[in-house]
Amino acid sequence: MQNNTTKLLLLADNHGSANHMYSALLNEQPVDAILHAGDANLHLEDYLAVYLKHGGRLYAVQGNTDEEAYPKQLVINVPIGPEETSVCRILMVHGHDHGVYGSMDRLYYAAKENGASVVVFAHTHFPVVFMEGDVLFINPGSLEKPRQENRLPSYAVLTITDDENITEKNAEIMYLE
Helix, strand or coil, X not given: CCCCEEEEEEECCCCCCCHHHHHHHHHHCCCCEEEECCCCCCCHHHHCHHHHHCCCEEEECCCCCCCCCCCCEEEEEEEECCCCCEEEEEEEECCCCCCCCCCCHHHHHHHXXXXXXXXXXXXXXXXXXXXXXXXXXXXCCCCCCCCCCCCCXXXXXXXXXXXXXXXXXXXXXXXXX
């Protein structure tokens, strides 16, 4: 990983199980931050205490099956690189309030209204990475109840350098076997 690179681990829909969440974190360490797009059904700070104790950052939103421990929407300015001279603005929602089974229009306009170049969402349990206009959309899928054809638990990694435009090449869907 280059010095001016920030690596984000994107998780969602583990529905009370921490095993695959730990596997994803172990596979991808070191990561600069974990973004959880909802339906954790557990108190993430308790399960990620060691990661957080050593300077890790955690951002999480509430899913449709979560208690109200997290906000329904976050706009995150993620610092890029060790000097943190620039930021990537990310809109994160679970997606159940944004009609993610249909059009992405509501999420696209929410991203534009919030000045976000990346949208992280979940709810469908189906991993996907795509561009709509100049906004990158990432759904990491589900760690516990995947719905895509291979039915493997999935997560995503977003890697950003401070001197590039963000495209789908910055994000990768990863699968646990």
